[in-house]
Amino acid sequence: MRLISRERQALGRIDGFARQDTAIHRLDARAKVLATAVFLVCVVSFPKHAVLPLLPFVFFPVVIASLGRLPVRWLGQRLLIASPFALMVGIANPLFDQAAVPIAPGLSIAAGWLSFLSIVLRFLLTTAAALLLVATTGMPAIAEALRQLRVPGVFVTQLQLLYRYLFLLGDEAQRMERARDLRSCGRRGTGLWVGGTLLGALLLRTLARATRIHDAMLLRGFEGTIRPASPRALTRRDLVFLLGWSTAFLICRQVPVGELLGHAVIGAQP
Amino acid sequence: MSAAGNGSLGPPATGTAFVPAIEVVGLVYAYADGTPALDGVSLRIAPGETVAVVGANGAGKSTLLVLLTGLLEPVAGGIRINGLPLGPGSRAEIRRSLGMVFQEADDQLFMPTAAEDVAFGPRNLGLPADVVQQRVNLALEQVGALALRERSPHRLSGGEKRAVAIATVLAMEPSILLLDEPSAALDPRARRRLIQLLQGLSHTRVVATHDLDLALDLCSRTVVLSAGRVVADGPSDRILADTALLERSGLEAPLSLQARRPCRRG
Known part of the structure; x- marks a missing residue:
């Protein structure tokens, strides 16, 4: 139950973050909710061994956290607390899925490790996005946005x-x-x-x-x-935010940006 | 408060001053487990009257208030609000003329901000947005809480919560206010402010309390409940000075009417 006291404080803290005033905080809640939803769908819809294609998505939480002036340390702690769930889900994969997958010339690992990495990465991305949404918008505004979006x-x-x-x-x-x-x-x-x-x-x-x-x-x-x-009506800034990020997510979902970058890096090595 | 315009918060002017605001006849209520709560309560309260319902813990004060709202159904007896008999068909209409302030303000403040909470009722009445805003501002101003508009309820102090809870009810423009232990858990200054606030209203007010000083300051009439029965009903200054009656009902005279009685040791 000691946990309760600590979590109670953490909740109060996230509420405090939501009252900050930054460019991200000022955006309409609907734009942020929808952009986050597109982000989540793109991230979870990759095939199970995808690791490299997920990497470009890291950009989104990093940008939001820095523009929204949210401490990285806080985000890290929150992710750490939730991480046992993801670890539990993925931990057995390397044992069951031992097919070798080449990842670089002359180097291969069990496919299970890839799917394990993929699960952990997806967990980090989705949880960070959700935490950042709450910390930049506040739960009441999110609820209101959901209502306006006809949930x-x-x-x-x-x-x-x-x-x-x-x-x-x-x-x-x-x-x-x-x-x-x-x-x-x-x-x-x-x-x-x-x-x-x-x-x-x-x-x-x-x-x-x-x-x-x-x-x-x-x-x-x-x-x-x-x-x-x-x-209230959506402003142009809200729409730019929503459409800009959504387009970026969809491109990263369809075009293997991460792999292209990866090949470029690997290809550059002798 | 004048009765002109949509935004006024006073009770509606009625030409039928002879109809009692609240009329209760032979009200009997028992809890689901059979414990009797009210045992034949009869009362008439005139429009504009301020009545204290006092009694020890468990005397049936809160139950009486809740029965008046129709949230509970009596085992026997009848209730009329502004002449209208309370029943399944009239419940919605009667609830519009009653405003109940709960003992625990947290139960009443469930929306994200004070303003949203005050707007909850008027929006349910289907009022247009500008009228809702007008009512919200007026109600918050009336309780001196306009500055708390955008604050979230869990960050308010006890006194502030109480004030906002009263505003949520005033915004419905009821003609009758029911207050359950309004001074409970308030510090002396917040309590003083609450009394002034309630004195400034012109609604019919029924205050269930065991704060007898509040009853003395606020209410011209006092009804004493004991074990589910009305044991006394009359002017507050007479009832609340009757030490023997109060002792019998499990109460003590208001502090302001008591000589200081030191608690002796041993």
């Missing part, structure tokens, strides 16, 4: 409420954690049993709160969908 209201409402109450849930969990620690007399072995009970209590509290929130919404005329504010 079903149920999902958007879920997202909005989830984000709004994540902080409260975090605070509540933190208080319960403290109450437990203060009475466990310095022993760390408070055990799985206590942890499970705490989680159960947290779930009950969450359900009770959800009921009260729903009541409050009903009393103010809620009928199933949150009605959005009228959207």
Whole structure:
């Protein structure tokens, strides 16, 4: 549960980043959401052994992070925390897929290593893009953009409420954690049993709160969908951002830019 | 507040001053597990009146407020709001004339910013965007929270949250305000500000509280609930000075009416 306190702070931090004022932050949320979506689709749609063709895509998170003035260290930490998932998914590939693949004249490795590398690289790219989207836009604006892009209201409402109450849930969990620690007399072995009970209590509290929130919404005329504010028009800067990046992603997806560069580099060697 | 224009937040002027704003007859309610909460409550509240509903924890104050909104259905008894009997057919219309301020402001503030939250209700009423904005600004101004417009609710202080929660309800332009423990968890200054804010409104107000000083400062009339029954109903200064009655109902006289009683040791 110590994790909860830390994650709670991390969440507050990303919220703080989203309130910065840079060229990237000022772009319309819809442009950023769509550009990120095209990015994600391009990255995940490569065949399973693709490594070199993915490399040009690194450019996007790097540019966004630097223009959006987001610390690389923070991004690195976040990626590191999430990375075990990707490692777990890919770790067995080199064992099962041992077909040799030549990668340079006179040098070949198991195809499994390529697909493992590909998984890790895709994970880093997609997670970084998603983190950067949230850190340059803010969850409320993203939710609003999704609504304007005609994503079903149920999902958007879920997202909005989830984000709004994540902080409260975090605070509540933190208080319960403290109450437990203060009475466990310095022993760390408070055990799985206590942890499970705490989680159960947290779930009950969450359900009770959800009921009260729903009541409050009903009393103010809620009928199933949150009605959005009228959207502002996209500016030319938004469109340039969206079309520019999308075109670049699609070109990198269709034309093997990375391989061409790779061959050029390898070809230049004696 | 004048009743002119779309943006005014005062209660609608009615020519039928004789119809009680709230009329409750023989209200009975029990929780799902059978625990009785209200045991035959009857009340009449005139338009524009400010009534404190006081009682110890578990006396049924909150339950009474929630029943008035139609979120719970009584086991027996009837409720009329502005002369209209509360039932499945009239619920939506009645809810438009009631504004309920929840005990926990966090339950009421679910949108990303204060302004969005205040706009939630008026948008559900299907009002055009400019009227919504007008109402949002007016309601926030009325509670002195215009500067908090773009702040997200989880970054507000307790007093600020309370003020915004009241604004979300004012923006619906109800004629009746129901407030559940409005002064709970507020520091003294925020509490003072809240009382001034509520004094400045002209709605029919029902305040469920065990802050008897608030009841004394704000409400001309006090209803005492004890174990789900009305045990007293009358002018606040008389009821709240009746120490014996309050003791019997599990309450203590307002601090402002008490001589300092030191807690003796041993």
